[in-house]
């Protein structure tokens with residue numbers, strides 16, 4: 519399952535920064551939907567998409583609502599988000615990321631925590647010795663889990679180790695972490711409890727009194743979030759603004775240089791000018807611009823096709839949002 523690569527657009531630590539994923543054939547893919555949950559088919563070895571390398575602070579995450587779900591930096595009140603250094607820690611204290619094809623359903627009340635999901639793929643803290651890079655896809659062995667309640671939402675944190683770590687064979691369950699990396703689990707609880715306190719938020723809470731659950735429990739949690747993801751994709755569950763329009767193909771750099779050459783005369787539009795359009799503004803702004811008409815002047819066939827896609831995805835998202843509000847009101851205990 520090797521062969522994933524990433525492609526950066528715009529400068530890191532800018533609002534426009536995006537990290538796109540490609541498969542072994544160079545096709546753009548979604549790290550949320552297109553990378554398989556399992557690596558090598560082994561039941562407790564999963565793929566992990568690294569969003570935040572250890573000891574860094576920028577809150578980078580898979581953009582679940584954007585086409586192709588690139589990694590981007592979280593934004594709050596118009597500002598890029600960074601986690602504070604919670605003494606004595608520096609940045610995130612593990613390689614932090616997500617397991618693809620999982621989803622913590624915000625409409626589903628977790629039987630263990632009594633809270634609903636946080637609307638994201640499930641989070642992973644990778645404890646191996648290597649500092650991974652942003653966008654790396656690694657294979658991890660699951661060791662346990664911590665049930666964080668983050669501002670009233672269930673937010674499972676999976677503890678795992680890269681199977682390529684030289685020590686990986688020695689780690690098979692949560693107690694191995696306790697034995698061979700003394701203090702690391704305590705530091706993990708401490709980190710999650712206090713990481714938002716410097717931003718003026720209260721301490722986070724945990725289910726099970728902040729105790730870690732072992733490997734089997736963790737694997738079951740992941741499997742259940744995989745089932746929720748399947749229901750989302752099958753549209754059995756309303757995902758609100760979650761974007762699964764990952765069939766949209768981005769052009770290669772050489773396509774970009776050539777502009778629209780290659781599209782002329784074709785009836786279908788296999789490749790589109792998405793990154794070029796993106797530089798003009800967000801998906802919503804683009805759709806809005808086109809709806810109010812005239813603001814996009816370079817209307818190649820490819821651009822017109824793309825804008826149509828963006829408009830329909832925007833309208834669909836809006837319709838979904840309205841439906842979500844109605845359905846969430848019906849499920850009030852979760853709010």
Ligand SMILES: [Mg+2]
Pocket residue numbers: 636638639640641673674
């Ligand atoms: Mg989460």
